[in-house]
Each structure stands twice: as C-alpha cells, then as structure tokens.
Amino acid sequence: MINLQNIEKVYRTSTIETLALNNINLHIRTGEFVSIMGPSGCGKSTLLNLMGLLDAPSAGRVEIGGETVTQYRDKELARLRNQKIGFIFQSFHLINDLSVLDNVEIPLLYRKGDASGPSRRQLAREALEKVGLSNRMNHFPNQLSGGQKQRVAIARAIVGQPSIILADEPTGNLDSAMGNEIMSILQQLNADGATIVMVTHDETMAKKTHRLVRLFDGAMVGDSVLMSNA
Structure with missing residues (x-):
C-alpha cells in the first residue's frame, strides 16, 4: 500500500543543510495499523508528510497504492491525495465559521465530477454517524x-472513503479517556479496511496498533510487530 525506498530528505538554506530523513526503507501493507515513535525532531512528521504527498523526498522512491509518485506533478499529487488519503491532525484544523457538517463536507468539494450537493451532504452525515456525532452536525467547532x-x-478524513488514513498525534491534545475513545474509532476504521499510519508520543496508544516503527535522528532504528492484522 505504501512503499518507501532509500528515502532521504534534506532541508537547505543558504548557510545550513539539515538531513531530516536518512535512508528510510519502509513497506506498509494494505490493512495495517502502524505507529511511528521517536523523540521530537527525529523526522516523524516529515515521514508522514512524504507518505501523504505533502512533501517530496530529496532522494529515493515513494509508491502509493502501487503508483510510483516521485515524479508526479502537483496536479497529479493533489488528485491522488484527494482520492486515496485522509489526514487527521493534532490541532484539528477545523474552520470555526462553518458548521460541523460543512467542515466534514469540505474534501468532497474538490472532487471534480463527483457527488452532487445533496449526495455530498449525505456522505458527510454518514461520516459523522460513524464517529458518533450525528447529533452535533449543526453545531460549530467552538x-x-x-x-x-x-x-x-x-x-472529515474519512468522508471521501480513503484507503489510507494518516494521523499526526491524533490523541496528543486529549486526556486519556478521550484519547482512548479516539483510538477505538481508529481501530474500528482499520477493522473496516483502512490502512492507518499514526505518529504518536504515547507508548500506550502505540501498543494498540499492529506495528511500531521507531525513528532517531532521521533514521529507522526499530520496526516491531506488536500484533497480527491477519
């Protein structure tokens, strides 16, 4: 599903060069739930951004769903992101002036020739039902x-029925009870067929996934199977 081969990511300025990722080789199979851990600044979010086609490697090859995307143009990358990848962020990134339902519908607005307005609303309602918020769809984020x-x-991440969900610290701003609820939702989405990659600092949350990848100073230093997803 996701295949990274010999990935390097270098950030350069006029005075300094920073190696953010160094020779990353990682294959994530369809249906896996993989967590990524490591100290702050070790390259976790950079790695997730490469998987999500939000950034490009300085060297190496990225494959998503069997497509080699390293040489894709921006328009092709945007199409693939919109069709196959859902993003969940630690800070939510909701638009306060829009209702819950409108926020969830946003990704569908960028799909050319897809669902009509009423169909988009129905898909957004169904997504909210899956996460237990059908009674809050007309509320606002605040x-x-x-x-x-x-x-x-x-x-919002699942409304377009993506095959891949990328979550960057999805429980980081929540207390333990709420964090466990969010993890239960992610586990159910995974059980329903989604491939999930989650960056986390929480070892307890990581142990609820199939596999744990550890980074340190931009390099992979561990890759452990925690439970089977067969």
Missing part, C-alpha cells in the same frame, strides 16, 4: 469539546 473536535476531524 461549541465542541476537544474530543468532539477530533471526531469531526476524523469524519
């Missing part, structure tokens, strides 16, 4: 708790 905001963010 009327929700942190856990509810993250559920909205998950609904």
